[in-house]
Amino acid sequence: DQQVKQNSPSLSVQEGRISILNCDYTNSMFDYFLWYKKYPAEGPTFLISISSIKDKNEDGRFTVFLNKSAKHLSLHIVPSQPGDSAVYFCAASVVVTDKLIFGTGTRLQVFP
Amino acid sequence: NAGVTQTPKFRILKIGQSMTLQCAQDMNHNYMYWYRQDPGMGLKLIYYSVGAGITDKGEVPNGYNVSRSTTEDFPLRLELAAPSQTSVYFCASSSDGLNQPQHFGDGTRLSIL
Incomplete structure (x- = not known):
């Protein structure tokens, strides 16, 4: 039972454009959400987080949106x-x- | 500025052998975690610790053991290696549970043949 789903295994975006990565969850008890970034042969690094009491959190070029009714971020x-x-x-x-x-x-690939 | 250090980076084991994956952090974090990542999958929690002397099971603890005798170190022990334990293992730490982000080591790639 996959409680957190990322249904797109890969995404390719041109440099300068917007990248949108999606995530769905099934457990309505979740109250804290995070995004991590991982380069090959390295451990994941924390990117941005959001509490369930918010619907948006922004940090520079990165913004996370949370839609609790749809269980989607x-x-x-x-x-x-x-x-x-x-x-x-x-x-x-x-x-x-x-x-x-x-x-x-x-997997996000940003090409020139 | 080491952060979380995992050793070894790579290891090949034969079925039935045992080994210990080492994890050390120098950030004085109370919380430490062990995850495994299988190809095409997310990270799954094996064991975690909220402080020295305290450990608890995660999602996939079978076949593994841990100890936490100091704040800095959190070794993961495989007693009887099986091919299903072939994976990349990540150790992580955080200062205050999930209110703070976890800091990860660079992983140990383990193959059981």
Whole structure:
């Protein structure tokens, strides 16, 4: 039972344009959501997070949107840069459990 | 500025052998985690610890053991290696559970043949 789903295994975007990565979840108890970025042969690095009491969080070029009624969150990257090419993981948790549930990842390729 | 350090980076084991994956963090974090990532899959939690002397099971603990005798170190033990344990293993730490982001090591790629 995959509680956190990233249905697009890959995404290709031209440099300068917007990248939109999507994530769906099934557990309505999740109250904290994160995005991690992973380069090959490295560990994931934290990108941005959002609490369930918010519907948007912004950090520079990165914005995360949360739609609780649809159980959907998305990561927007504007403008996309070649250095953004990586695998992006969505993760969710019920904070009091101290456990993160990860999606399967979306590989983003930003081309010139 | 080491952060989370995992050793070894690569290892090949024979079925039935045992080994310990090492994880050390120098950020004085209370929380530490072990994950495995299989090809095309997300990270799955094996074990975690909320402080020295305290450990608990995650989603996929079978076949593994952990200990947390110090704040800095959180080794993962495979007692009888099986091909199903072929994976990339990541250790992570955070200062205050999920209110703070987890910092990951670069992983240990383990093959069981």
